[in-house]
Amino acid sequence: MKSTGSLDTVGNREYGQYCGLARAAEVIGQRWTLLILRDLLVAPRRYSELVAGLPGIPTNLLATRLRELEADGLIRREARSGADRAIVYRPTARGSALIPTLDALSLWGAAELRTPRDGEIVTTAALVTGLRVAARSNVGPDPAIAFGCTVRIGEAVVHAVVENGDVLVAPGAHPEPDLQITGGAGFRDFLAGVTDPGAAAADGSIEVQGDPALLHQFVAIFQVPYSNWVPRTVPA
Amino acid sequence: MKSTGSLDTVGNREYGQYCGLARAAEVIGQRWTLLILRDLLVAPRRYSELVAGLPGIPTNLLATRLRELEADGLIRREARSGADRAIVYRPTARGSALIPTLDALSLWGAAELRTPRDGEIVTTAALVTGLRVAARSNVGPDPAIAFGCTVRIGEAVVHAVVENGDVLVAPGAHPEPDLQITGGAGFRDFLAGVTDPGAAAADGSIEVQGDPALLHQFVAIFQVPYSNWVPRTVPA
DNA sequence: CGGGATCCCCCGAGATACTG
DNA sequence: CAGTATCTCGGGGGATCCCG
Numbered sequence: 001m002k003s004t005g006s007l008d009t010v011g012n013r014e015y016g017q018y019c020g021l022a023r024a025a026e027v028i029g030q031r032w033t034l035l036i037l038r039d040l041l042v043a044p045r046r047y048s049e050l051v052a053g054l055p056g057i058p059t060n061l062l063a064t065r066l067r068e069l070e071a072d073g074l075i076r077r078e079a080r081s082g083a084d085r086a087i088v089y090r091p092t093a094r095g096s097a098l099i100p101t102l103d104a105l106s107l108w109g110a111a112e113l114r115t116p117r118d119g120e121i122v123t124t125a126a127l128v129t130g131l132r133v134a135a136r137s138n139v140g141p142d143p144a145i146a147f148g149c150t151v152r153i154g155e156a157v158v159h160a161v162v163e164n165g166d167v168l169v170a171p172g173a174h175p176e177p178d179l180q181i182t183g184g185a186g187f188r189d190f191l192a193g194v195t196d197p198g199a200a201a202a203d204g205s206i207e208v209q210g211d212p213a214l215l216h217q218f219v220a221i222f223q224v225p226y227s228n229w230v231p232r233t234v235p236a
Numbered sequence: 237m238k239s240t241g242s243l244d245t246v247g248n249r250e251y252g253q254y255c256g257l258a259r260a261a262e263v264i265g266q267r268w269t270l271l272i273l274r275d276l277l278v279a280p281r282r283y284s285e286l287v288a289g290l291p292g293i294p295t296n297l298l299a300t301r302l303r304e305l306e307a308d309g310l311i312r313r314e315a316r317s318g319a320d321r322a323i324v325y326r327p328t329a330r331g332s333a334l335i336p337t338l339d340a341l342s343l344w345g346a347a348e349l350r351t352p353r354d355g356e357i358v359t360t361a362a363l364v365t366g367l368r369v370a371a372r373s374n375v376g377p378d379p380a381i382a383f384g385c386t387v388r389i390g391e392a393v394v395h396a397v398v399e400n401g402d403v404l405v406a407p408g409a410h411p412e413p414d415l416q417i418t419g420g421a422g423f424r425d426f427l428a429g430v431t432d433p434g435a436a437a438a439d440g441s442i443e444v445q446g447d448p449a450l451l452h453q454f455v456a457i458f459q460v461p462y463s464n465w466v467p468r469t470v471p472a
Numbered sequence: 473c474g475g476g477a478t479c480c481c482c483c484g485a486g487a488t489a490c491t492g
Numbered sequence: 493c494a495g496t497a498t499c500t501c502g503g504g505g506g507a508t509c510c511c512g
């Protein structure tokens with residue numbers, strides 16, 4: 001019988017170079033690993049929650065990745081005792097040290113995003129991460145500004161709290177939002193500043209409830225411009 | 237034919253999520269891609285130079301990756317005319333925008349590095365990147381400090397110039413170095429501060445020519461501490 | 473000789489059924 | 493619920509070959 005793969009000679013994973021970048025690629029460069037870490041860094045998760053948040057991941061691969069991440073010291077497997085005998089995966093300090101790195105990757109990749117491809121969805125973890133990274137990449141908001149808002153894109157529901165010049169983004173709806181934005185594919189153009197906030201609300205590409213004046217504040221805080229990327233297929 | 241296949245399940249490279257991090261993983265998460273970009277960001281390179289700097293890369297894979305990177309707008313293929321009809325691969329602005337991201341990856345990964353594994357080598361591009369990233373991660377050097385140095389680790393030869401509070405690292409030897417450091421595996425402990433500079437020079441783990449007093453400056457500028465990573469195999 | 477393309481083999485990833 | 497077991501398939505490793 002095949003060994004459980006715990007000690008598979010990793011030849012295929014390594015690069016043979018003594019280099020920080022190569023090592024990083026070996027540890028977090030495997031397929032699905034970055035998205036698993038993204039979800040766990042939003043909040044500790046159980047196996048079934050990870051499966052739900054990562055549509056399409058093969059369950060055996062998720063199990064393998066979780067084992068690898070634990071062996072590499074990036075996450076910890078916590079078996080809770082008591083009535084709720086759930087197993088929870090939680091980032092270690094070393095895993096949390098990846099946050100600036102994942103933020104840099106997210107920010108660069110977010111500038112590549114344009115119209116969603118067929119079948120592409122927005123998960124809650126993706127939206128939390130995207131908004132948080134966008135806010136960090138811009139200058140902090142005016143400390144005088146304070147509001148709470150809920151954003152819904154497809155199935156994803158997240159909320160953000162802006163106060164004291166700081167921004168907090170987390171899963172779920174805000175209990176008493178000053179602003180609610182519900183959007184689809186047009187939300188990206190709205191965030192990029194392509195669509196004027198007022199126009200976006202008017203033409204239905206986003207739906208707004210609450211104080212419309214806050215929309216401009218929202219864009220200023222969470223804006224992510226498109227990269228000036230050029231389409232590859234140049235017309236002849 | 238493939239009965240289930242036409243469910244349009246995500247192409248092998250894609251994740252089916254509208255997410256910056258997912259996009260970044262799709263574009264630069266393929267095997268060898270990060271190291272190719274690392275080399276090209278040190279200096280534009282020709283195909284054969286890339287092959288030489290990436291030991292073990294299959295040539296067909298390199299050709300494929302270069303095509304993908306060009307299609308994704310990260311690099312440009314420049315066919316030089318004239319006597320030297322070489323083809324040179326050069327990062328675009330969009331590719332160069334990855335520098336902060338690769339730096340973050342390098343820095344995180346460098347903290348993971350311990351004793352080189354069997355067969356692991358140090359390439360020139362790896363050393364240039366490693367020293368540059370390390371210097372950026374520390375507070376800038378005192379503007380009053382100025383020196384040039386050459387560092388040799390295995391086959392890799394690079395030089396650094398420190399002046400005006402800034403640090404420049406590039407391939408090749410310095411023409412008139414104030415300091416020369418030649419090292420092997422012990423160089424990493426030296427950089428981490430595990431070995432005192434004086435002791436390292438004394439016990440032969442590194443070899444120094446030039447002003448020994450500059451060694452302390454060198455360490456202060458290029459130090460990369462180990463992460464407090466815990467070995468996975470805990471003794472019973 | 474630089475810059476690839478072609479071939480074969482195998483491992484890792486996808487899909488799904490199954491189990492403690 | 494939290495994973496294994498098992499199959500298939502495509503991408504990557506490795507060597508060789510080819511073309512201008």
